[in-house]
Amino acid sequence: MRIAFLGIGLMGHPMATNLLNAGFSLTVWNRTASKARALCPHGAEAAETPAGAVKQADIVISMLENGPIVDDVLLQQAGISSFKPGATVIDMSSIPPELAKQHAATFVAAGINYLDAPVSGGTVGAAQATLSIMAGGSKQTFDAVQPVFAALGKSTYIGPAGSGQxxxxxxxxxxxxxxxxxxxxxxxxxxxxxxxxxxxxxxxxxxxxxxxxxxxxxxxxxxxxxxxxxxxxxxxxxxxxxxxxxxxxxxxxxxxxxxxxxxxxxxxxxxxxxxxxxxxxxxxxNQPARLNDKPTTAPAATPRYDTEHRDA
Known part of the structure; x- marks a missing residue:
């Protein structure tokens, strides 16, 4: 069972690592290529494009920041024709339920299985493989990918496409x-x-x-x-x-x-x-109210800008 993992970010990196530790063959892609290549010493193969990542994959997992990015990576950069016939797409990103339903209809019409399977548990759960996985789609498809979900956390079947979201x-x-x-x-x-x-x-x-x-x-x-x-x-x-x-x-x-x-x-x-x-x-x-006098550790404030196409 060969897996393509798209999106090697805060969540994607530890999730992909757990899949490698479970013995899966993994091809990884991220817009910032260095994040994907960082997994190569651990046994992953890095792809230069989403299309290259998915072409031989039995299962394609996307872990991206938002709906527009998922839509762009899966349907524009990869494209339906790049997916292996009969493959299963598992979108573990958090996107609008209606968009998940649209993606399900598009993939299923092309003979590709689809689950929307967002997660909860944060980076701690991702690292410890204790994520709560909420899946929508075909129950048969959900049952078939249990070995994959077991390497990431605990999965629950919620209902038809969009239910996971x-x-x-x-x-x-x-x-x-x-x-x-x-x-x-x-x-x-x-x-x-x-x-x-x-x-x-x-x-x-x-x-x-x-x-x-x-x-x-x-x-x-x-x-x-x-x-x-x-x-x-x-x-x-x-x-x-x-x-x-x-x-x-x-x-x-x-x-x-x-x-x-x-x-x-x-x-x-x-x-x-x-x-x-x-x-x-x-x-x-509530200035000058403050919880305590400890110094604050946090990323520096940055000016607002369009975040619709940030790396995951």
Missing amino acids: LAKCANQAIVGITIGAVSEALLLAAEGGADPAAVREALMGGFASSRILELHGQRMIDRQFNPGATSRVQLKDLRTILDTARAESLTLPLSQRVYEQYQEMLSKGFEDVDHSGLLLQLEAL
Whole structure:
């Protein structure tokens, strides 16, 4: 079973590494070629183009930043004719559910299997092969690729094409809103005179306990905001959530409010800061309030520009 992996970024690199460690034959591609070539000493073969990567692949995995990039890489740069007949495309990127449905229809019509299978777990889950994989598409196709998913984490079949992306929308709504809630809770405690680290420890034993409080709450206390998942991507996912809700005639006020805060954060140039860095936006809103006096570690603010075609 030969796999092509497109997108060797923060998530793609450890995922591809785990596939190599599981014994799969792997061809890798990334727009910044050096990121793909870095896997060659570990047994991967680097392709110069997406078309070259997919032509002999039984399974093609894409792990790219957004829908337009996935569309460009799979359907324009690679092109349907480059895929091996009967191959399976697994898009593990986070893209709009409707776009996933369109991709499924295009590939299936050409005799190529398709799953939308976004993930949750961040770079830690990617490195530890403990990702939560949410898959939409044919159940038969889902069952057939279980050896691949097993090398990356735990997979759940959600339903027909687009369902995996709907599950990811649900995931990112909870993540974004909870990051906001943890930020507000810890800052409130600190401003009232409590030790936010002790507050976090106490909350971990009660109903407020969550993975976000555990990991991102610690990031906030340590003020360590180098990205595991960027605020830019969180904003993109929240935009997808709101667009999808609008299409279903739903109003999601909490998602809307968190979206606005991430949007304001990115307007200050903090697009590459970890999404737990929403605390920085909350502190800016409440100056001179600050969670603690520790120095902040985070990527430098950069001017806003078009991010639609950034490397994954």
